[in-house]
Structures are given as structure tokens and as C-alpha cells.
Amino acid sequence: MRLQKFMMLFEKDHANIPKNNQNGTCYQDAMQYQMQHKNVLLCHGLVTGQGPIAGIVYGHAWVEKGGTVIDETIPITIDKRVYYAIGNIHEKNVFRYTYEEMQAMVSDIGTYGPWEKKLLNNKY
Numbered sequence: 001m002r003l004q005k006f007m008m009l010f011e012k013d014h015a016n017i018p019k020n021n022q023n024g025t026c027y028q029d030a031m032q033y034q035m036q037h038k039n040v041l042l043c044h045g046l047v048t049g050q051g052p053i054a055g056i057v058y059g060h061a062w063v064e065k066g067g068t069v070i071d072e073t074i075p076i077t078i079d080k081r082v083y084y085a086i087g088n089i090h091e092k093n094v095f096r097y098t099y100e101e102m103q104a105m106v107s108d109i110g111t112y113g114p115w116e117k118k119l120l121n122n123k124y
Contacts, residue, residue, distance in 0.1 A: 027113040029061070030073075040070070041098065043069075045061075045093050050087075067080045
């Protein structure tokens with residue numbers, strides 16, 4: 001039942017994104033990076049698209065280590081302040097997980113993410 005609800009919210013969240021820009025692997029990529037580098041924070045948050053998806057707010061995943069963002073889907077390693085400015089990312093819309101917290105969420109929910117209702121509903 002939880003997975004069905006998750007999928008309904010996920011599909012609603014992606015309704016405004018052009019088909020060729022959907023179904024990325026950011027949540028999987030970020031989690032896999034954290035599994036290989038346990039000292040980073042897994043981040044799920046709302047970003048504002050650029051290029052063909054300019055202005056569209058959507059859920060995205062990346063990892064952080066100190067003041068650096070590592071985004072395996074681009075791929076890029078960049079200063080966190082620059083990454084947040086480019087994506088118009090607001091701290092209140094970012095959820096961070098330690099390796100142990102990530103394991104608990106995966107065990108409980110059974111997906112790569114997103115896990116927070118705020119990200120699924122895409123409201124802020």
C-alpha cells in the first residue's frame with residue numbers, strides 16, 4: 001500500500017516535466033555513491049530546472065561532503081553555495097541522511113527515494 005501511494009505521488013510530481021527529462025537516476029546514483037563513501041550526507045531536495053526544464057521545481061538527489069556537492073547524474077563536484085544558487089535550492093527544502101539513516105529509510109520504505117512527503121507533493 002505504501003508503494004502504491006508513493007508511485008501516485010511520484011507520477012503527480014513529474015506531470016510538468018517533459019517526458020525526455022523524466023525518469024532520471026539521481027536517487028539511485030546518490031545512494032550508490034553514499035554506499036561507497038559512507039562519510040558523505042545523502043541529500044534529497046527541491047531544485048529548479050535549467051535548460052529544457054527551466055523554472056520547473058522537482059525532486060532531486062545528490063551528496064554533500066562539507067561545503068562540496070557531488071552530483072553523479074551530471075556528473076559534477078562543485079562548491080555547495082554555487083550548486084544551491086544554480087538550482088535555486090533552499091535549505092528548508094533539503095533533507096539530509098547519514099549512512100545509517102539512509103539504511104533505515106530504505107528498510108522502511110523500500111525505494112531509493114524520495115522519502116519525504118514534501119518532495120513527493122512538490123509543495124514549498
